[in-house]
Amino acid sequence: xxxxxxxxxxxxxxxxxxxxxxxxxxxxxxxxILYIRVxxxxxxxQTYRFVPGTAAAxxxxxxxxxxxTEFCLLQGSDWARQLAPEKITSFVIAAQxxxxxxxxxxxxxxxxxxxxxxxHRDISAVPGIAExxxxxxxxxxxxxxxxxxxxxxxxxxxxxNVLLVPKQTxxxxxxxxxxxxxxxxxxxxxxxxxxxPPGADRTNGVxxxxxxxxxxxxxxxxxxxxxxxxxxxxxxAADRGMQEADVNLGATTPSIIGLATIPxxxxxTNLAYWAGVRFSP
Numbered sequence: 001x002x003x004x005x006x007x008x009x010x011x012x013x014x015x016x017x018x019x020x021x022x023x024x025x026x027x028x029x030x031x032x033i034l035y036i037r038v039x040x041x042x043x044x045x046q047t048y049r050f051v052p053g054t055a056a057a058x059x060x061x062x063x064x065x066x067x068x069t070e071f072c073l074l075q076g077s078d079w080a081r082q083l084a085p086e087k088i089t090s091f092v093i094a095a096q097x098x099x100x101x102x103x104x105x106x107x108x109x110x111x112x113x114x115x116x117x118x119x120h121r122d123i124s125a126v127p128g129i130a131e132x133x134x135x136x137x138x139x140x141x142x143x144x145x146x147x148x149x150x151x152x153x154x155x156x157x158x159x160x161n162v163l164l165v166p167k168q169t170x171x172x173x174x175x176x177x178x179x180x181x182x183x184x185x186x187x188x189x190x191x192x193x194x195x196x197p198p199g200a201d202r203t204n205g206v207x208x209x210x211x212x213x214x215x216x217x218x219x220x221x222x223x224x225x226x227x228x229x230x231x232x233x234x235x236x237a238a239d240r241g242m243q244e245a246d247v248n249l250g251a252t253t254p255s256i257i258g259l260a261t262i263p264x265x266x267x268x269t270n271l272a273y274w275a276g277v278r279f280s281p
Contacts, residue, residue: 001111002090003062008076008115010062014055014093015047015110021103031104033096038064042085050093060116068159069132076123082133129219131183135279138173145170155192158242162273164189167206171259171274172213179279180249182210182257187242188231189271203209204265205232205239206272210247211258223258226250227266242275 003010018031038061042263046064067069094100123129133207144151150280151171152164162185165171175182186208189200207230213223227247233240249257261272 003094004089004113005089006062006115006155007018008117009057009060010088011114011116011168012055012061013058013110013112013114014050014052016055016093017106017108017110018104019106025183025268026132032102034093034102035096036091036093036175038088038091040064040085041089042088043200058114061091061113062086064088067155067161069128070128071135072123072129075118075120076129077120079120082136099207109135121241131276131278133275134183135161138277144173146171152260154189154194156189160242160275162187162189162242162275164263164270164273166270167261167263167272169261170211172256173277174247175212175254175257177253179253179281180251182247182249183276183278183280184208184210184259185242185244185249185275185276186229186272186274188233188239189273190233190240192241202234203232203263203271204234205230205263207231207260207262207264208272208274209260209262211260212249212254212255213258214252214254221255223256244276 001228003012016034034052035047037045037047038048039045063070063074063083065086066073070083070086073079076082095102095104139153139274146169149169150171151166153161154164155161163171188203188206189196207228209225210227211223212226213221215221226249227245229243229245231239231243259274259277
């Protein structure tokens, strides 16, 4: 099913109609679990549990709101731009069966879309919003070296999203004009952040580095380190948990900044992450 394009958030009501067989199954046992797979404007697919009773009452289908910070952004005056990648263009409802179909529901169903009218306001002063939007902007313009390195956005128990990066990875992003400082959060995942297999957080440490790249007279980029910090949480209690640093990029804004993670030993586990990356004057 296609989702109508709208200048407002889109609310949907979906009423599935059980068959006679479906009513019998519901009375004697549990009907098969249903899922909804949504396709975003950014080209990504996400799958969620579909609960017929909730869907009949209605829910927000576009944009997809993944956390409390995005819920706050939805009420902001710039919500359309900030949540544009989360706008949904289409969705599919399927059963947890071999072929995705079930005889428990009829092929006919009722569906209605509505515009959800929300009073929008300036939310820039809300704690955490500037950090969230700055990090999102950083991620949108990100390139990764080596190109095949797999990075992963991961929610941790504190409610924040972090960017998990493999060892020996450099994240490159254009620097914002006029900005001479970079605020970063960084750390190594531990059992307080996410569920980890026993012993997975054993590491001899990782060095986090920030590089500033500037162009020479012929346009070639040259980089130099402007900040570094080694974390060794198994030996230093102060290195456990998320860390913060304010990095001075110099009097002249660089063309590109690079964030590097270098393991102290070859076998260091891939637990390093960056979070809350944002530029400031």
